[in-house]
Amino acid sequence: MPESVPPSSPLRRPMTPEDDPSDEHLSTEDAPTNDKLAPPPPSLANDSEEAEDFVTPMASNFPPKDVKANVEANGNGDSPKAWSSASFAGFNKRHVRRSSRQYPNMVIDTSKTKLHPSPNHHPPPEKDPGANPTLPLSALPRPPGLEYHSGGKKSLEGIAIRAFCLGNAFSLCLALVVAILALTSSPLWRLPFFVGALALFHFLEFWTTARGNTAEAGVKAFLLTANWPHYAIAHSTAMLECLVVNLFWPQRSWAPLYTGSVLLLLGLILTAVGQFIRTAAMLQAGSSFNHIVQTRLGDGHDLVTTGIYGVIRHPAYFAFFWWGLGTQLVLGNPICFVAYAVVLWRFFSVRIREEETYLVNKYKEDYLEYRKRVPTRIPFVG
Structure with a gap:
């Protein structure tokens, strides 16, 4: 993947109406600035290998028939519900829209998709296996005086x-x-x-x-x-x-x-x-x-x-x-x-x-x- 070029650089080719936003060579760095969809998470925008792994099923030699692709990227969470809803929706809408134009029979299953969490997301701490288990109510100390x-x-x-x-x-x-x-x-x-x-x-x-x-x-x-x-x-x-x-x-x-x-x-x-x-x-x-x-x-x-x-x-x-x-x-x-x-x-x-x-x-x-x-x-x- 080529290095990212700042928008103010003269080397950047301006967008024209004839450009197809579904071009297979279009990367996340080449996306137009006026795109109304939310940008992908920063962790994916700067990680070229993970971005390529995610869009691999959309290559031109993909068989145009009913396919159900289980997309799994390297992440730290367990389910899409744990991530920022805006980042997840913006990232998926773009690729699902583009892939649906090229391969109308493709069905992408994102139920097992793992993405990098939002920078503001803090996953719950893991339980210490050596910690004391939760005590039943009968084992908790009773208030003083109840024995009378x-x-x-x-x-x-x-x-x-x-x-x-x-x-x-x-x-x-x-x-x-x-x-x-x-x-x-x-x-x-x-x-x-x-x-x-x-x-x-x-x-x-x-x-x-x-x-x-x-x-x-x-x-x-x-x-x-x-x-x-x-x-x-x-x-x-x-x-x-x-x-x-x-x-x-x-x-x-x-x-x-x-x-x-x-x-x-x-x-x-x-x-x-x-x-x-x-x-x-x-x-x-x-x-x-x-x-x-x-x-x-x-x-x-x-x-x-x-x-x-x-x-x-x-x-x-x-x-x-x-x-x-x-x-x-x-x-x-x-x-x-x-x-x-x-x-x-x-x-x-x-x-x-x-x-x-x-x-x-x-x-x-x-x-x-x-x-x-x-x-x-x-x-x-x-």
Whole structure:
């Protein structure tokens, strides 16, 4: 291609009416200055090789028949929609008009045409493949205070309803126990006693958490659905055994050597003492106590070795183990007593072994010495 000549140069041949603007030798530099069509982009006007590549299908030896030419020039974009509409329209109109005169049957497909973008166009930056993906709405941080609304993990509504129901259940059961003992000789007072003991236990679980470890005081602190459904099945089975036996065999005594009254008193003591020790242990541990085993112990977790913890290692587990057995003695359930003993022993032996792994990793020799000195008071555990 010859060098461009400025319009003021005397070497430029003036345009005449006989000149055909569709001349195949006419380049973008030779276009008349009064052409009403928009000029091509500067990047193409100064790049002779790309301009020639674009008009190659319009050579004179092109077969005059129906042809669909996919024109692809070297560009940086992905689609014609990304470029300046004026530059793209002005550039294409000129060549499509000229080619349509010479080759009326030609169909030029510009859907895949790639052109240089307009100087004022700035394509969007490419995504960094290492950037974090867009988080779903559920993973975004929630505004503060929503956990106290209905459905939240610290829902005040949920806490109020559970506390209200547990309080009513305890009061009703206490009234039933007194009425049955005062008005009848039926042993069925054991059932409301058991339900009342459960109601008091779950209420105190939340109360001690709210007082000693307030940050963890939520709906789950009541432990009403802990270890679901095994926990519910165990208590339902115990009540069913007591109900069936006392309805159909009210005079039956399974205690050996007529020790039924002694075992009943022992059951009441174990239930009361177990509840007291668990509540006191949770209050003494404060923020160091949690219903969920903590795999990572933070700075706020302290090793408590005084008070109840100086006599019993894991006193909260010790208390629930004997509390559960005491309730079965009160109910007079020989089958569930054995079942409770086996299930609770297996549960706490695994739980204590798992928890002490993390305690040894954090406190090292301090906890090893404490473990040697203080027993768990649960048979064959620790």
